[in-house]
Amino acid sequence: xxxxxxxxxxxxxxxxxxISNGIASKCGGEGVIANPVGKDAFVICIExxxxxxxxxxALTVILENIKGESRASVVGFxxxxxxxxxxxxxNLEFANMAAEVLVSEFGFTLTGR
Numbered sequence: 188x189x190x191x192x193x194x195x196x197x198x199x200x201x202x203x204x205x206i207s208n209g210i211a212s213k214c215g216g217e218g219v220i221a222n223p224v225g226k227d228a229f230v231i232c233i234e235x236x237x238x239x240x241x242x243x244x245a246l247t248v249i250l251e252n253i254k255g256e257s258r259a260s261v262v263g264f265x266x267x268x269x270x271x272x273x274x275x276x277x278n279l280e281f282a283n284m285a286a287e288v289l290v291s292e293f294g295f296t297l298t299g300r
Contacts, residue, residue: 191261191282194295199252203229209292210248214284227252233285237277244277246285259295261285 200206207221207229216233223229231248242265249260263282289295 191263191279191286192297193299194259194261194286194289195298196257196293196295198257198294199227199255200229200250200257203250206250206289206293207231207248210285210288213288213292214246214281216246233281235281237281242277244281246281248285248289257295259289261289 203223204221207219210216210231211219211221211233214233214235216235218232218234220232221229229250231246231250233246233248234243235246236243244263245265247262247264251258261282263278263280263285265278286297290297
């Protein structure tokens, strides 16, 4: 599992679907599920096939509005293949793609791991 970290930005998210679609399209996600959790949280699950190890990696992004700010958590997992479940970095690469989109496209900054 690859936990990239926690990201914040100073204003609340107004359109969770915009961020969900941005992450999915920039990361090349093939299977995408995006669901609201109440009015101030959103969970995004994305799956992608990696040819280098012939397996799928998955990504979970949790977006929250808390006290007038936005917070995002990014976790990549899976991507392993074979008896030892070796991912060859597929899950970390997938998580880093989503983190880059949050920072470059939506104004988030990394605040912790």
